[in-house]
Amino acid sequence: MNGLNYPDFFNVVRRRRSIRKFTSEPIDGAVVERALKAAVWAPNSSNSQTWDFYWVQEPTKKALLVKACLSQVAARSASELIVITANPRKWRRSNQQLIDWTEREHAPPIVKKYYSKLVPFVYRWGWFNSLGLLKWIVSRVMGLFMPVIRNQCFRSDLECVAIKSAALAAENLVLAIAAQDHDSCMMEGFDEARVRKVLGLGRFDRVVMVVAIGKALGNGTWNSPFRIPNSEVIHRV
Ligand SMILES: Cc1cc2nc3c(=O)[nH]c(=O)nc-3n(C[C@H](O)[C@H](O)[C@H](O)COP(=O)(O)O)c2cc1C
Structure with missing residues (x-):
């Protein structure tokens, strides 16, 4: 555990925000590569790794994916888009x-x-x-x-099991992006059937998250960070 410390970790946790507007600057692919490397090290059910990560780079596919994400600004302006899927049969x-x-x-x-x-x-x-x-x-x-x-x-039920693990991988991914001083936005606002079609997914594949990645334009979001009080959600029982 040498060299690790909680303040650095918590800074990364707080550095991550859901960014809705990215600059038009392309980002270094190595940033995404490193984040994907971190994603697959997420804890997962039985270590069965029933997830897949699609880094959508082909321009036509990417345009269709943006549309399938309801043309959300985060998807439209992102430099990179990653789709995370879960499939219990995997x-x-x-x-x-x-x-x-x-x-x-x-x-x-x-x-x-x-x-x-x-x-x-x-x-x-x-x-x-x-x-x-x-x-x-x-x-x-x-x-x-x-x-x-x-x-x-x-x-x-088994889809739910696979989706939980894939969601944890999504969190690893966005934290790794934040740790590299880049920005992201997780999105579940998409048309799953259309995303599935863009990627040619099978019928047992569930689309868990589309993650937009880039550099925030300004602060990239209209709001300051907000959570309801810890006392309402953390229960010592
Ligand atoms: C499962 C999930 C789905 C989300 N879907 C969207 C989305 O479709 N579009 C969007 O702009 N933000 C989306 N978000 C981002 C949340 O709105 C955001 O995490 C929340 O408002 C808290 O803000 P923060 O991430 O900046 O702390 C999603 C987040 C999660 C975890």
């Missing part, structure tokens, strides 16, 4: 690699079992949610007698 992409990794690392057998048995079971919902329904019934019955995970049954 556990299949990482699963064998994780199993191989547990072997290389000589992990306890239970870890290998977790990836070879539990993860494939958890991430499946079956034909028309049939396995999901079975999981739901079993979890409700077992839940009468012991603590159980109740909300990883249906396709929508």
Whole structure:
């Protein structure tokens, strides 16, 4: 932990703002590369890495993406646009690699079992949610007698799991942008079907966030930072 300190971290946290107007200056691609590198190190469910990052550079695609983002000023004026997606089915992409990794690392057998048995079971919902329904019934019955995970049954539940992890990656991304003295804006104001079409995504891909990146024009926002009092949201129970 040498060389790390909380004030620097908190400065980065406060340096990040949602910027709606960027300068027309292109930014150095290395800034985005570094931010993407930080994004993939976000904590994520079962380390299944069910996310993808699309750095949209091709001009026609970029113009269509801006339109799909409802032509928001942040999207229109951004130097770079990154789309972050989540797909619960992508556990299949990482699963064998994780199993191989547990072997290389000589992990306890239970870890290998977790990836070879539990993860494939958890991430499946079956034909028309049939396995999901079975999981739901079993979890409700077992839940009468012991603590159980109740909300990883249906396709929508597993999408939620994947979306949570992708959102954490989005936060890593924007903090890394701020740490390099650049600016960003997360956007969920988009037409998901249109974004999906621009990128040629599959039907199990969910668009989690479009992140606009650039250099703020002036302060780039019409408001000063604001949060409701901590006492209303932080509960010591
Ligand atoms: C999930 C999510 C979706 C958002 N969508 C948009 C958006 O579509 N357009 C926009 O201008 N800002 C968007 N924002 C930015 C928020 O409005 C902003 O984070 C909030 O007002 C707090 O301001 P701050 O980020 O400057 O602290 C979004 C933020 C998050 C986390």
